[in-house]
Amino acid sequence: MSRPRKPKGRPVSGWLILDKPFDFGSTEAVSKIKWLFKAQKAGHAGTLDPLASGMLPIALGDATKTVPYVMDGRKIYEFTVTWGEERTTDDLEGEVTRSSDKRPTADEIKAILGEYTGVIQQIPPQFSAIKIDGERAYDLAREGETVEIPSREVEIHRLTLIGSDENTAAFEVECGKGTYVRALARDFGRQLGCYGHISALRRTFVAPFGEDDLVPLADLTALEKIEDEAERLAALDAFLIDTGEALSSLPQIVINDDQAHRLRMGNPIILRGRDAPVSADEAYATARGKLVAIGEIGGGEFRPKRVFAG
Structure with missing residues (x-):
């Protein structure tokens, strides 16, 4: 009878609130953190697109058992919409599918925001992790298929226009689980008759964690120069937040x-x-x-x- 395989890595546990860089995938980020900390297990509480930056809570070890409680928490995003083009991915990465010379005024934008506040129906983007007949929507979209994604209920607690110019508008949104900010940009553009897509996106808050908890990736990778492994791991562990903090609600x-x-x-x-x-x-x-x-x-x-x- 074979013995159970001993898990690789350290049984380190806790939350690392990573300030994910632009153009860095969530899965890639988790792998990097798991490797840096030599952790047995790691997982994240809510994907951030590669073109988005900001808060990516990463659970190590036993903290992975508390991921659902963070996934359910409120989130705050700052985002910029560029007017005049709708794209396949609803962000800078996609191909242009519709365009318009019309540009909305700040008053026109403010006039529609109330319709996107509270409990609303939202259709997720074609490029999303939603499953359609067992397959991810983004996999189908990459194969050139256009699929019917049913609308679903999401909650927007607060939506504010921060500033605008002729071609762009900046917003802050506080929302519940499952909200797609890219879909907000798409729907704003359609309603305003000018089309639009996300050109910048940053997550600043995932309850119960705030901006003061953010740790830049560069601060972690800088510790790789410490040759003594015990000293290096101790310095990394100092960035961890106790597992129980995820359960403050x-x-x-x-x-x-x-x-x-x-x-x-x-x-x-x-x-x-x-x-x-x-x-x-x-x-x-x-x-x-x-x-x-x-x-x-x-x-x-x-x-x-x-x-x-x-």
Whole structure:
């Protein structure tokens, strides 16, 4: 009987909030970070297009178990729309499919923004990761197929015109999961009768992480010059945010070491005390400031669903 293969890399865990450079893919970024940190596991919480820059939260090790909670968080983007051309990809990368000499005024732009605020229906771009009959829309689009992508509900919490000139307009949008900013540019252009596409896009916020958490890739790669591996890895680890920070929107319970051991064994613990939560579909437990488990609260107990190494 063969022995289980030992995972390659370090069992390092935490969140690295990468300031992804322009023209660098999300998958490429995750691979680079995994290699730099010599991590066993890595994953990201929401793809950023190669032509977009900004916040790409990357989870290492056990933090990958908390990716869904960050994926569901609100996001803020700053983006620029260039008027006069609609493109296959709805950004600079695609081929021009429609053009117009018309240019909107700032007042005309402001007049339509209310229609894109709140819960709206949005059709994702042809070049998107949406699955159509089991295939990614972008794969079909690259093969020259035009597919019918159904509209879906997304939520825009805030949409602001920052500035404009004759050919471009700059916006900031705060939105929920699944919103395509490229689709906003496409739809703005169509409604204004001038066509448009994204010419610059930057993500500045992914709840619960903010701009102060951003780490430029150059700051990480600069540490490669440290020859001593232990020293280099320690310097890299200093950039990590604790795994539990991803769960700040959930109720928290603080437990002792004995309770932490029971949870890590998969057993429920009894909650005592006047301030103990009565019920919660999801909550998280910490001991000594470290995440122990995500679980549910009911009947005076915390029942673990996912546990984390000590």
